[in-house]
Amino acid sequence: MDSSVTSSTELTATATPRIPNPATPYQGDIARYWDGEARPVNLRLGDVDGLYHHHYGIGAVDHAALGDAQDSESEKKLIAELHRLESAQAEFLLGHLGDVGPTDTLVDAGCGRGGSMVMANQRFGAKVEGVTLSAKQADFANNRARELGIDDQVRAQVCNMLATPFETGQAAASWNNESTMYVDLHDLFAEHSRILEVGGRYVTITGCWNPRYGQPSKWVSQINAHFECNIHSRREYLRAMADNRLVPQAVIDLTPDTLPYWELRATSSLVTGIEEAFINSYKDGSFQYVLIAADRV
Ligand SMILES: C[S@@+](CC[C@H](N)C(=O)[O-])C[C@H]1O[C@@H](n2cnc3c(N)ncnc32)[C@H](O)[C@@H]1O
Numbered sequence: 001m002d003s004s005v006t007s008s009t010e011l012t013a014t015a016t017p018r019i020p021n022p023a024t025p026y027q028g029d030i031a032r033y034w035d036g037e038a039r040p041v042n043l044r045l046g047d048v049d050g051l052y053h054h055h056y057g058i059g060a061v062d063h064a065a066l067g068d069a070q071d072s073e074s075e076k077k078l079i080a081e082l083h084r085l086e087s088a089q090a091e092f093l094l095g096h097l098g099d100v101g102p103t104d105t106l107v108d109a110g111c112g113r114g115g116s117m118v119m120a121n122q123r124f125g126a127k128v129e130g131v132t133l134s135a136k137q138a139d140f141a142n143n144r145a146r147e148l149g150i151d152d153q154v155r156a157q158v159c160n161m162l163a164t165p166f167e168t169g170q171a172a173a174s175w176n177n178e179s180t181m182y183v184d185l186h187d188l189f190a191e192h193s194r195i196l197e198v199g200g201r202y203v204t205i206t207g208c209w210n211p212r213y214g215q216p217s218k219w220v221s222q223i224n225a226h227f228e229c230n231i232h233s234r235r236e237y238l239r240a241m242a243d244n245r246l247v248p249q250a251v252i253d254l255t256p257d258t259l260p261y262w263e264l265r266a267t268s269s270l271v272t273g274i275e276e277a278f279i280n281s282y283k284d285g286s287f288q289y290v291l292i293a294a295d296r297v
């Protein structure tokens with residue numbers, strides 16, 4: 001037997017399974033990506049109040065909160081303001097989940113470090129189940145829940161959102177916050193439709209390419225390459241929902257509301273290099289930031 005083959009097999013068999021059975025090689029890549037992610041723009045914003053987000057912000061910039069003076073406090077104020085806008089985005093999503101009560105179960109598909117899950121629990125008192133491909137993110141979210149004393153109500157699991165362990169009809173509401181661009185939308189909405197009770201609510205906030213532009217622009221392609229994702233068109237969302245018993249109740253174009261966040265972020269020391277692609281694609285109309293809320297019928 002070729003010894004190089006033997007040693008490579010042994011290594012695989014004995015290594016700690018950081019990515020338990022990814023459904024596809026792509027999902028293995030995405031799990032590794034998020035296991036290794038530690039960008040200051042995410043950690044330093046999360047440190048402001050312990051809510052760690054991996055999504056972007058909406059709403060007007062509070063220039064009074066930023067202050068005029070360029071001093072040692074300026075960067076701190078800028079970080080707090082960017083974080084406030086990201087939390088405002090999550091509140092806006094949660095505000096479209098409908099009538100949720102403490103006896104309900106909610107599902108966060110692609111939960112990241114769990115900031116939206118904590119906010120949902122604080123807002124509704126409901127049980128919140130999250131799934132992510134990344135073991136590091138799930139550990140992080142579960143540690144935060146433990147620190148907050150809500151680990152009996154908020155839990156993250158390492159799991160593929162296209163094949164979750166949840167029971168049919170178990171969820172009163174479910175959402176994707178900037179996590180739909182990693183999966184096939186028909187497969188995704190089939191799974192949400194399965195786990196949602198009839199009359200339940202599904203909400204996503206996402207970036208999508210605009211069919212009116214024609215095809216994905218070079219900026220959209222740049223965002224895909226930057227995050228190893230695959231941004232869908234607005235048309236694909238509506239079609240895949242219709243095919244899976246999800247009837248849109250609201251489609252809100254948040255593009256004008258997210259631009260101030262990006263323009264502020266572009267002035268910060270925490271820039272990552274992707275700011276120009278978001279700003280240019282939002283401005284040339286090729287890319288849109290949208291909320292879609294749908295009823296499971
Ligand atoms: C941009 S982050 C968003 C995190 C979170 N929703 C938030 O708003 O902070 C994308 C997330 O999607 C997750 N994800 C991507 N593909 C997934 C899949 N097939 N199953 C579960 N999670 C997935 C990643 O692990 C990551 O947590």
Ligand SMILES: CC(C)=CCC/C(C)=C/COP(=O)(O)OP(=O)(O)O
Nearest residue numbers: 039041042053054055178206207227
């Ligand atoms: C709207 C689109 C297309 C989103 C792509 C998904 C994504 C990576 C979101 C933000 O994550 P992050 O908070 O980790 O990114 P960043 O480090 O840029 O803040």
Ligand SMILES: [Mg+2]
Nearest residue numbers: 041042054055
């Ligand atoms: Mg971020």
